[in-house]
Amino acid sequence: MTEAIELPQFPFHRTCPFSEPDIYHRSRSESPITRIRMVDGRPAWLLTRYEDVRAVLNDRRFSSDKAASDYPVFVVGQKEGLDKSERFLVNMDGAEHAAARRAVISEFSTRRIAALTPHIQLTVDEAIDKLLELPRPADLVRAVAMPVPARLTARLVGVDHTDDGLFQDLTSRSVRHDLSAEERVRFAEEVRAYMDSLVTAKMACPGDDLLSRQITQQRAEHGEVDVAGLSSLAVLLMIAGQETTAETIALGVLSLLTHPDQLAEMTSDPDKVPLAVEEMIRYFTVLDFGPPRLATEDVEIGGVLIRAGEGVVANIYAANRDGAVFSAPQTLDVRRANARQHLAFGYGPHQCLGANLVRHELRIVFETLFRRIPTLRLAVRIDELTFKNEGLIYGVQELPVTW
Numbered sequence: 114m115t116e117a118i119e120l121p122q123f124p125f126h127r128t129c130p131f132s133e134p135d136i137y138h139r140s141r142s143e144s145p146i147t148r149i150r151m152v153d154g155r156p157a158w159l160l161t162r163y164e165d166v167r168a169v170l171n172d173r174r175f176s177s178d179k180a181a182s183d184y185p186v187f188v189v190g191q192k193e194g195l196d197k198s199e200r201f202l203v204n205m206d207g208a209e210h211a212a213a214r215r216a217v218i219s220e221f222s223t224r225r226i227a228a229l230t231p232h233i234q235l236t237v238d239e240a241i242d243k244l245l246e247l248p249r250p251a252d253l254v255r256a257v258a259m260p261v262p263a264r265l266t267a268r269l270v271g272v273d274h275t276d277d278g279l280f281q282d283l284t285s286r287s288v289r290h291d292l293s294a295e296e297r298v299r300f301a302e303e304v305r306a307y308m309d310s311l312v313t314a315k316m317a318c319p320g321d322d323l324l325s326r327q328i329t330q331q332r333a334e335h336g337e338v339d340v341a342g343l344s345s346l347a348v349l350l351m352i353a354g355q356e357t358t359a360e361t362i363a364l365g366v367l368s369l370l371t372h373p374d375q376l377a378e379m380t381s382d383p384d385k386v387p388l389a390v391e392e393m394i395r396y397f398t399v400l401d402f403g404p405p406r407l408a409t410e411d412v413e414i415g416g417v418l419i420r421a422g423e424g425v426v427a428n429i430y431a432a433n434r435d436g437a438v439f440s441a442p443q444t445l446d447v448r449r450a451n452a453r454q455h456l457a458f459g460y461g462p463h464q465c466l467g468a469n470l471v472r473h474e475l476r477i478v479f480e481t482l483f484r485r486i487p488t489l490r491l492a493v494r495i496d497e498l499t500f501k502n503e504g505l506i507y508g509v510q511e512l513p514v515t516w
């Protein structure tokens with residue numbers, strides 16, 4: 114038998130919203146760097162310890178170039194869906210990545226995100242107003258968790274509000290596991306065509322948004338606009354920010370409704386909300402596919418030699434459940450003093466650009482929701498819920514609530 118047949122198949126599926134897959138805690142204690150099989154049948158290394166995951170994510174000898182032939186494949190059609198000629202921030206390495214990141218980082222500064230507070234508050238209040246108008250029980254995912262991040266990212270990037278529905282649909286499709294390679298390619302083309310026309314429209318008629326500012330900046334620096342590059346950036350921001358944030362909101366609300374002591378602790382003082390938000394981001398770590406990396410040189414990590422050309426999965430979910438860093442890691446504890454040390458936003462050069470936005474948004478969502486609807490409760494038993502467990506972004510399909 115070949116190694117590829119015997120190895121555990123990645124991605125691993127969660128059997129319960131609150132517990133990690135068995136392989137993670139087994140691996141952390143017995144064999145923290147272990148072999149797994151990716152969806153294309155090729156082997157890769159799975160890293161489950163906090164220290165090792167952080168080391169890989171912060172080591173430039175591990176590449177993020179998803180178009181590379183040896184790059185670990187975690188979803189069918191991953192490579193076919195990539196246009197080899199275009200470069201995304203998340204797919205870049207080294208100096209190219211640093212320059213692309215520098216061009217947009219000011220859009221996500223604490224100051225710029227803080228300035229969005231009135232808009233975030235208004236968006237959250239409008240979603241809650243709509244929730245309160247619905248017949249009970251109402252689905253919190255559709256009413257709040259999905260539309261709030263969609264509207265906020267749309268506003269930031271410069272996508273028209275009326276396109277929210279289209280983007281929610283596109284982003285939910287992009288993280289589905291069951292798309293064929295052809296569907297993934299078609300989907301990528303559809304999104305691409307939409308964004309190309311948006312960038313072109315903004316070149317003629319700029320607004321007060323990220324895309325328009327990037328257009329002005331590029332014209333000033335290079336005398337021309339990289340339409341394809343800006344279109345890729347816009348797609349990345351819309352997709353990266355949607356499902357991840359929506360699922361963290363939905364799972365966060367679920368966890369608070371099922372852990373009333375934690376909810377009481379969080380709502381006892383608005384100053385406690387930021388720490389509670391960090392803990393929910395740690396506890397759920399919704400990204401289930403790694404992130405993966407490709408070794409470009411031989412590197413020793415945690416006593417294991419990873420050879421050039423081998424793939425690794427730096428598993429941030431397993432790392433965030435590492436008892437060496439987080440005491441009682443399987444317990445949701447909104448008072449956890451070091452919750453902010455989590456790796457749910459990644460680490461090192463590719464650390465999530467949207468982290469400030471997510472933190473601010475989640476604080477406003479949780480604070481406002483439980484202040485405005487103190488009697489909010491689940492309308493079904495937890496075992497009646499259906500979870501999105503496809504190994505990409507973890508989440509809950511619907512969250513029926515009443516009040």
Ligand code: HEM
Pocket residue numbers: 170177202203204214266349350351353354355357358361394398399400404405429456457458459460462463464465466467468470471
């Ligand atoms: C709970 C919500 C979110 C989570 C858990 C999350 C998680 C992550 C993780 C783990 C990475 C690192 C990927 C890697 O190392 O390969 C990442 C990167 C990124 N995220 Fe997020 N993200 C969230 C929301 C957002 C939002 C709201 C935005 C923007 C609107 C965003 C934009 C990005 C971008 C642009 C990158 C790539 C950065 C780079 O490659 O330099 N994310 N995110």
